[in-house]
Amino acid sequence: MKKSAFIILFLVLQCNSALLWAQTEPEEIKLDADQFQELFYESLLQKGIENYDKAITALDKANKIKPNDATVYFELGKNYLALKDYKNAYNFFESASKIDPKNKWFWIGMYDVSYETKNFTQGIATITKLIEFDPKYKEDLTSLYMGTNQYEKALALIQELNETIGKTDRRELYKSQILSEGKFQNIEITNLVALIAKNPQEEANYISLMFLYSKNNEEEKAFETVKKLEKAIPDSEWAQVSLFKNYLDTNDAPKAIKSMNVVLGSAKIDSKIKHRILNEFLIFTEKNPQYEADLEKAVGYFENDKLVDVAKEIGTFFQVKKQWSQAIKYYEKSLNSRTTDTVETNLLLLQAHTELKQFDRVSIKALEAIETFPTQPQFYFYAGLANNQLKQFKKAKDQLEMGMDYVVDNRELEINFNIQLGEAYNGLGDFKKKDLFFSKASQLLKEKKQ
Template identity: 65%
Template sequence: MIQKGVIVILFFVLLGNPISVMAQTEPEDIAMATDEYQDAFYESLKQKGIENYDKAIASLDKCVKLKPNDAVAYFELGKNYLSLKDYRNAQDSFEKATQLDPKNKWYWLGIYDVSYETKNYPLAIETIQKIIAFDEEYKDDLISLYMITNQFDKALVTINEMNDKFGKSEDRDRYKMQILSQGKYQNAEITNLIDQIKKSPKEESNYINLIFLYSKAEETDKALEVAKQLAKEVPTSEWAQVSLFKVYIDANQADKAIKAMNVILSSSKIDSKIKHRTLNEFLIFVNKNPQYAPDLEKAIAYFDNDKEIDVAKEVGKFYHSKGQFENAIKYYEKDLKSNSDTDRETNLLLLEAYTQAKQFEPMTKRAMNMIEIYPSQPQFYYYAGLGNNQLQQFKNAKTVLEMGLDYVVDDKALEANFNIQLGEAYNGLGDAKKKEEYFLKANELLKKKK
């Protein structure tokens, strides 16, 4: 059961007069019409207390015979039948109690208990809606029933109603996240959040939830607009720093931008997509203002445990595309050190950057190490051969290139490069004939490639 009332036993005995029970007194606030009725009722309570439910029911049957229209006796019968899991008789007894006193919510809760335990959810929903007329907080039970029966649209409307009237709750937030994980409900929630922001412009959580939904829908520009609005209304918010960072970067206020960025990147509340976008904007800024490179290094450290994106690798690619190979090397090496040192793609990017930067010693060493890990990958043999040639280790170059050439399949450009390097190796070894032979092969392959 999701909510339970606390049943308080309170007896009022007025000498010589029958007892009248107020409409909304709890059902065990009972009066005894006669000594015989009183004795039977007390006996039922005693037997129920020691879990002798059959004997309690027998005593209550006496009460019903003495007072056929006593709703309290029927309610007690229902509770005892429910304890025995005799759901049919329990429901009949609770229904009789509601017929005799339809304004007492406890009797309706008896029917609700039966319907919930028997998983008769349509009846549970119908019953709880009647109980809500007495106590609106039972809408939380209604939300749970809507969730159980997959009526998410009704649940979402009711959650928003309850949040608006009573404030948020942990259970409602959990249900809401479950509903919004299904995309078709997000537009309705976006509209609701926009309305909530208009009503309560200082309530930070509505902005954050709206930013989250826009971010999840890949509408980052809209998310940033909401962050900008939040910065205006709640400037102390961590999310507000997202907007302020953009303002500071555009105004070339580096110190303020870096401070805002560090708040963003260290926040456990801010979505990772926003963090990646912030870092990317700072990377572009640092490319134009290299004096802030140490701050970029510190920023990248926030992503060391990021399972979604190898940030250092992406920064390396950025510098690679700009022809800044020294910087690219630094970040490729950082990525390999932080993650997997054997990642094939990163190693190939690093070897290419080494080549462009003319760092042939580390290139050759890494390529030879990678051959041991990937013995059938021809690219590593190629870089090892190229590096050995540049280091004038022509015999080593010849050996490794001849080994690797066997693994080249359907790649004319790579095969041509192998032949060029073999020609260079034989040239270094003083074999002009072999040099020309491999250069001619390379030339033919390049013609076929065209």
């Protein structure tokens, strides 16, 4: 293949040189042509075995025989590029392009130098010329605009390419990077509104617009966009967001639940919108407890949510309202689905059982928590409290004394420990120690008030 290319180059060189040699003696012409070809072939041979200096020497001699030859300049450029002599490489590629500006390979050589030297501004000028040969170079231009922080130009070009040849992961990444800077979001919003008007059947544009509105906390505009989507594409999963709200507002619970389950089960819909829908259904369920089973099912969609412990949040919602049984149900769901960061959930669960005076459950749950978190004093406190209430005073005393060692800089907890220890010793009939611990608790309370 390479040999064929060499032959073609020699034929081109001979044709280009015919006029220049017209007035030279035939023997001299033959001698120069032979010598030029030998030197040129020698340069290709030396370049092939990576002797770039020798290749350049041969090309310099060939250039003296036949000055200003575009092919010789191009080969000089390639050899200097291999030697990382970027200045000479660029100059020779540029000289070749001035002689034959329609040869794209000369421009590619210039672009290669710009890329190697990370001279993005120079690269933009070159790639703009290459786009005239092949529009595919617009992809490279996008990257160059990003490299020179020309985000408006990059965004416009990304939008053009998305419309003409479709999206790519790289361009979507660039777009996200640009839109992370708020000042460009209005440009994109305007563009998306125009795209929706132009092609109302393209669901992706509605979704992108809703995402931007949601990111800017413009929830009303996000839901207005959902309504437009619903009208344009009624079977869209995103359209169910709007339908859910409408059904809920008209107290059509069965249809609202159906739409909610579609939304919560969708991989396309943003988690912020899912959480909002769940919160709205939670409030609805509080007033309509007959749909609690549907609420439990809805919470199940969030079991793998790494950012928000939805079951715990709902448990807290019920606990604030002193609906302890409901709170317990969701705390247990949370603990069953998570293995880390459960200290707070366990404490909330123990408090809810305590409020319901379910001290046998408090004792069991506290001991289970101690096995997992042996240095957390609050769990020892709940174990002691529960066993005091169950009249298991020896167990209460042992657990409270063990837990007291882990109480550090927590006056409130220290007071409670002393009160429960006083209760334990009272139950054991050791009134001297009972008075001692009640006295400590009283002193700590006084200090706290000061």
